[in-house]
Amino acid sequence: MMMAWRPSAPSRVSPGSSNRRIAGAVRVCLSILLTSVALGVPQETLVVRGGQRFDTTAGTFRSFGSIVVEGDRIVRVTEPGDTTPLPPGARELDARGRFVIPGLIDAHVHLVHILKSLQLTAEDVFPLFLRQGVTTLRDVGDERSEQKRVARFAEDHPTLAPRVVLGSPLIDGNPPYHPFVSVPLTQVEAVPAWVDAGVDDGVRTFKLYVGTTREIGQAVIAAAHRRGAWVTAHLAWSYRPLEAIEDGIDSLEHMGALFDFLLPPDAPRWPPPAERRGVPAEELAALQRRILEAKSRVDFSGEATTTLIEALVRRRVRVDPTLVVYRNWMLLRDQPEVLEHADLSSVPERLLEGWRRSARALPLDPTTVALRQREFLRLQELTALLHRSGVELLLGTDTPVQFCPPGLALHQEMELWVQAGIPPAAVLQAATRNNARSLGQADRLGGLEPGMTADLVVLEADPLLDIRAARRIAVVVRSGQVCTPASPEPGRQP
Numbered sequence: 001m002m003m004a005w006r007p008s009a010p011s012r013v014s015p016g017s018s019n020r021r022i023a024g025a026v027r028v029c030l031s032i033l034l035t036s037v038a039l040g041v042p043q044e045t046l047v048v049r050g051g052q053r054f055d056t057t058a059g060t061f062r063s064f065g066s067i068v069v070e071g072d073r074i075v076r077v078t079e080p081g082d083t084t085p086l087p088p089g090a091r092e093l094d095a096r097g098r099f100v101i102p103g104l105i106d107a108h109v110h111l112v113h114i115l116k117s118l119q120l121t122a123e124d125v126f127p128l129f130l131r132q133g134v135t136t137l138r139d140v141g142d143e144r145s146e147q148k149r150v151a152r153f154a155e156d157h158p159t160l161a162p163r164v165v166l167g168s169p170l171i172d173g174n175p176p177y178h179p180f181v182s183v184p185l186t187q188v189e190a191v192p193a194w195v196d197a198g199v200d201d202g203v204r205t206f207k208l209y210v211g212t213t214r215e216i217g218q219a220v221i222a223a224a225h226r227r228g229a230w231v232t233a234h235l236a237w238s239y240r241p242l243e244a245i246e247d248g249i250d251s252l253e254h255m256g257a258l259f260d261f262l263l264p265p266d267a268p269r270w271p272p273p274a275e276r277r278g279v280p281a282e283e284l285a286a287l288q289r290r291i292l293e294a295k296s297r298v299d300f301s302g303e304a305t306t307t308l309i310e311a312l313v314r315r316r317v318r319v320d321p322t323l324v325v326y327r328n329w330m331l332l333r334d335q336p337e338v339l340e341h342a343d344l345s346s347v348p349e350r351l352l353e354g355w356r357r358s359a360r361a362l363p364l365d366p367t368t369v370a371l372r373q374r375e376f377l378r379l380q381e382l383t384a385l386l387h388r389s390g391v392e393l394l395l396g397t398d399t400p401v402q403f404c405p406p407g408l409a410l411h412q413e414m415e416l417w418v419q420a421g422i423p424p425a426a427v428l429q430a431a432t433r434n435n436a437r438s439l440g441q442a443d444r445l446g447g448l449e450p451g452m453t454a455d456l457v458v459l460e461a462d463p464l465l466d467i468r469a470a471r472r473i474a475v476v477v478r479s480g481q482v483c484t485p486a487s488p489e490p491g492r493q494p
């Protein structure tokens with residue numbers, strides 16, 4: 001999202017805390033449930049004794065005997081009743097009576113610019129993701145060199161950090177909406193070399209932003225596809241969803257951004273920044289209210305929605321709703337359900353204080369609460385409608401945008417989908433298999449079959465009966481390594 005993100009004034013830095021945090025997290029890497037562990041000797045084979053495992057293709061749990069992991073790969077999955085003795089030196093993880101799901105993937109995060117504005121780095125929040133079973137992150141808009149640095153850290157410390165898949169900076173018009181995290185691209189001729197340089201540097205996702213023109217969008221899509229990379233977009237003023245779908249885009253971010261395009265032609269619209277300049281605040285507030293009222297009346301069985309859905313299905317374009325950022329930041333950040341959410345207790349104090357500061361700086365109109373609640377319900381309704389209509393959904397959160405806690409926001413997003421009427425199995429498929437497809441890694445991530453990377457989460461209860469069971473995590477395995485990392489020191493202060 002980020003359209004409403006305003007970086008706060010930098011506060012004081014806390015140098016030298018990184019090593020202490022790592023040491024702290026290493027100490028708590030749990031070896032509970034493990035037997036046959038030769039202390040201090042590197043373990044190469046891990047045997048997970050079943051249990052039931054989630055089949056991401058069928059969307060059901062199946063009993064298994066063992067999941068055998070060698071190094072960072074699943075090499076074998078055996079049938080129930082398997083009595084093969086434990087190979088010498090292997091570690092055993094007891095998942096009997098438990099539910100094993102693939103490591104969760106967050107398809108929409110920002111690991112650099114938001115944290116940087118609060119004098120934090122990805123290392124400060126990485127353990128929060130892992131602790132919640134999130135083993136892979138798709139960055140969709142950040143500066144490249146710092147992303148590379150944190151991705152390297154994550155690869156070197158698999159028990160402390162989820163894997164990071166790099167994204168481009170926001171590709172925008174000129175001037176860009178967020179200058180500190182965007183690249184203004186306006187010359188079509190410059191696009192192929194720019195995209196090539198990004199791919200050569202490890203970028204897997206190119207993100208078009210609110211001011212991109214169609215011409216540039218087409219050039220980015222063509223250049224990225226030549227190199228096997230993915231293109232996604234947060235569209236607003238210069239490029240319409242039906243055009244982007246026609247042009248072969250891979251996915252569209254944010255259900256609210258799509259909703260804006262479903263308003264009838266005569267409905268009021270939120271203008272781009274240049275047109276808002278100098279408009280009195282009361283006038284903008286009145287406009288906001290009229291837009292909210294118009295949205296509450298949109299008929300999802302009408303032509304605009306039907307045409308959009310048909311196009312999404314026909315061209316197999318994915319949609320990443322990021323409902324949690326609409327509830328927690330855009331629409332309901334003044335409500336107790338957000339401000340007093342228990343999940344906020346996991347968030348480092350500096351980040352939380354930054355969020356609170358920006359909420360105070362950008363207060364919402366208290367007279368529109370009911371309309372905003374209504375819009376959020378409509379976003380949930382639209383998400384469920386897309387799912388029922390056969391649009392493939394990705395599951396992302398936009399963390400760490402305000403009040404979207406790293407790791408836990410993904411559980412909130414899953415819960416919001418279920419609340420909207422999407423079956424838990426489909427929600428888990430989105431957070432694993434669908435998201436892995438968006439990374440071009442469906443053969444390695446998002447499943448528990450032989451040959452796949454050994455990212456898995458052992459749950460105490462069945463998430464198909466109640467999706468909140470996905471929070472009841474016994475053990476997280478990332479790249480074959482067992483770990484349940486600590487959070488950053490709670491309430492850490494400079």
Ligand SMILES: [Zn+2]
Pocket residue numbers: 001002108109110140141398
């Ligand atoms: Zn975002």
